[in-house]
Amino acid sequence: MKSHNYKLGFRKDKPDTRDFLICKSMPTVKIPRSTDYTILMTPVRDQGKEGLSVAFASVSGVKEYQENIKAKKFTELSPSYLYNECKKIDGEIETEGTQIRCAMKVLKKKGVCRETFWPYKTHQKNRS
Numbered sequence: 632m633k634s635h636n637y638k639l640g641f642r643k644d645k646p647d648t649r650d651f652l653i654c655k656s657m658p659t660v661k662i663p664r665s666t667d668y669t670i671l672m673t674p675v676r677d678q679g680k681e682g683l684s685v686a687f688a689s690v691s692g693v694k695e696y697q698e699n700i701k702a703k704k705f706t707e708l709s710p711s712y713l714y715n716e717c718k719k720i721d722g723e724i725e726t727e728g729t730q731i732r733c734a735m736k737v738l739k740k741k742g743v744c745r746e747t748f749w750p751y752k753t754h755q756k757n758r759s
Contacts, residue, residue, distance in 0.1 A: 689734035
């Protein structure tokens, strides 16, 4: 079996007093045993040995899915742009990886550009 040496890059969020357990504020509801969203999901992408997992998950797993639902067409977005913007606000510029909270802040405040404007290339440094 071939072994892959992938990096993740998820960094735990710093404690925030605004965080709360959603289970304490939401009613209990019955959910289906399983649901298949694969038809609406974008293809899996390879981040290689870089710690951009938060950017890839936020872009490919969340935002592209959201855009696919909204626009009824696939738009490939740039994890490189999102990661670069996250590194500007996470306070750990020299450390690989970032927090989900940073990714959500960037998506909310700035959005994310298309992959064609900032294509993913391994070990690419700041372009802005």
